[in-house]
Amino acid sequence: MNEPRLPAISIRHLSHRFGRFDVLRDVSFDVHQGEIFGFIGPNGAGKTTTIRVLATLLEPMAGRVKVLGHDVTLEPELVRKHIGYMPDHAGVYDRVTVREYLEFFADAYKVPTAGSSYAVVDASMELTDLTRLSDKIVSTMSKGMKQRLQLARVLLHDPKVLILDEPASDLDPRARIEIRDLLMELRAMGKTVLLSSHILTELADVVTSVAIMERGRIIVAGPIGEISEALDRQRRGVGTARQPQAPSAASPANPGPAIDPTQAPAPNLNSFVPAAPEPERVVERSVKLRVLAPFERVSAILTDLPFVTSVRLGSMATIQVTFAGDDRAVAMMVRSLVLAELSVVSVEPERNELERIFLEATRGDLQ
Numbered sequence: 001m002n003e004p005r006l007p008a009i010s011i012r013h014l015s016h017r018f019g020r021f022d023v024l025r026d027v028s029f030d031v032h033q034g035e036i037f038g039f040i041g042p043n044g045a046g047k048t049t050t051i052r053v054l055a056t057l058l059e060p061m062a063g064r065v066k067v068l069g070h071d072v073t074l075e076p077e078l079v080r081k082h083i084g085y086m087p088d089h090a091g092v093y094d095r096v097t098v099r100e101y102l103e104f105f106a107d108a109y110k111v112p113t114a115g116s117s118y119a120v121v122d123a124s125m126e127l128t129d130l131t132r133l134s135d136k137i138v139s140t141m142s143k144g145m146k147q148r149l150q151l152a153r154v155l156l157h158d159p160k161v162l163i164l165d166e167p168a169s170d171l172d173p174r175a176r177i178e179i180r181d182l183l184m185e186l187r188a189m190g191k192t193v194l195l196s197s198h199i200l201t202e203l204a205d206v207v208t209s210v211a212i213m214e215r216g217r218i219i220v221a222g223p224i225g226e227i228s229e230a231l232d233r234q235r236r237g238v239g240t241a242r243q244p245q246a247p248s249a250a251s252p253a254n255p256g257p258a259i260d261p262t263q264a265p266a267p268n269l270n271s272f273v274p275a276a277p278e279p280e281r282v283v284e285r286s287v288k289l290r291v292l293a294p295f296e297r298v299s300a301i302l303t304d305l306p307f308v309t310s311v312r313l314g315s316m317a318t319i320q321v322t323f324a325g326d327d328r329a330v331a332m333m334v335r336s337l338v339l340a341e342l343s344v345v346s347v348e349p350e351r352n353e354l355e356r357i358f359l360e361a362t363r364g365d366l367q
């Protein structure tokens with residue numbers, strides 16, 4: 001059997017207070033290797049405090065925090081070797097060029113360089129698309145470019161785990177897209193990324209797992225697909241109520257979603273008359289379709305399907321279909337349209353999964 005891989009980050013029962021104020025309350029979650037992990041919550045939730053503990057800048061008052069198996073309190077030096085930490089609102093030295101800035105940090109990090117060639121600086125600039133700008137004075141760069149320079153800096157020592165505090169805040173849409181592309185590239189290189197955000201949508205399409213934090217507590221954590229399924233089961237009345245749960249000690253390598261999907265209600269063995277099976281409360285969902293055909297034709301085909309509850313014209317020439325079912329229902333819709341020789345251009349969920357999780361798992365005070 002394969003050894004379960006060490007989690008990139010493991011946080012267990014982390015608590016912290018500033019004065020009499022409980023900032024972190026029993027925070028537990030894992031970030032597995034190779035993930036882009038979104039740490040999401042409103043301003044003041046406790047994200048930066050958690051990240052500062054991970055970055056060995058703040059000693060936790062209670063709990064255990066490990067990076068690739070190394071305890072942040074007991075082995076901070078080793079942790080620092082493995083992480084690349086980008087603080088929020090970090091400044092950069094202004095009156096140097098991009099290359100000078102990176103060479104300075106390569107020296108400060110004692111990154112091995114072959115003579116004066118600084119191969120790591122070149123690689124780092126290449127990756128962050130800064131090569132063209134290597135002679136540019138930092139003070140003349142846009143926010144997005146400065147952010148990329150920060151990323152280039154944290155990549156110099158080739159860390160395995162990147163910890164980025166609000167990397168996309170304050171960026172214009174283009175710079176945000178570039179950062180997202182870069183994150184995916186880093187993931188493809190085998191790095192693990194934890195990034196925090198108080199804005200949901202800026203992360204929605206790159207993160208593979210999330211932890212949602214409110215008032216110092218984790219509300220839900222785990223891979224997006226698993227949380228969605230757990231929420232669906234819960235809405236059908238199979239799962240338990242919304243309940244944050246620390247990963248169980250029995251399976252430390254795979255804590256799964258914090259909402260426990262496994263607890264089905266026990267069958268009622270006392271009744272003599274077999275009860276009629278409860279009709280399953282099926283979850284309603286919506287998808288947006290784009291089809292190269294008149295609305296009426298599409299609508300006629302879809303409304304014939306038993307699980308479709310409404311079909312209407314949506315924005316931007318899309319057709320919005322509400323249905324009761326899961327992905328198989330969506331596949332069936334596409335199949336019916338294709339069999340009628342209509343060209344289906346795209347199928348998108350009405351909300352992406354992260355937004356759905358958010359709305360269902362939080363009390364509504366997140367942005």
Ligand SMILES: Nc1ncnc2c1ncn2[C@@H]1O[C@H](COP(=O)(O)OP(=O)(O)O)[C@@H](O)[C@H]1O
Nearest residue numbers: 018019023041042043044045046047048049050
């Ligand atoms: N050094 C500090 N001293 C006192 N309170 C702090 C300190 N740092 C953060 N806080 C408070 O802790 C709470 C969580 O802050 P923070 O971790 O920065 O949240 P987030 O990053 O999610 O916005 C906030 O209420 C903040 O005011």
Ligand SMILES: [Mg+2]
Nearest residue numbers: 047048088166
């Ligand atoms: Mg913060």
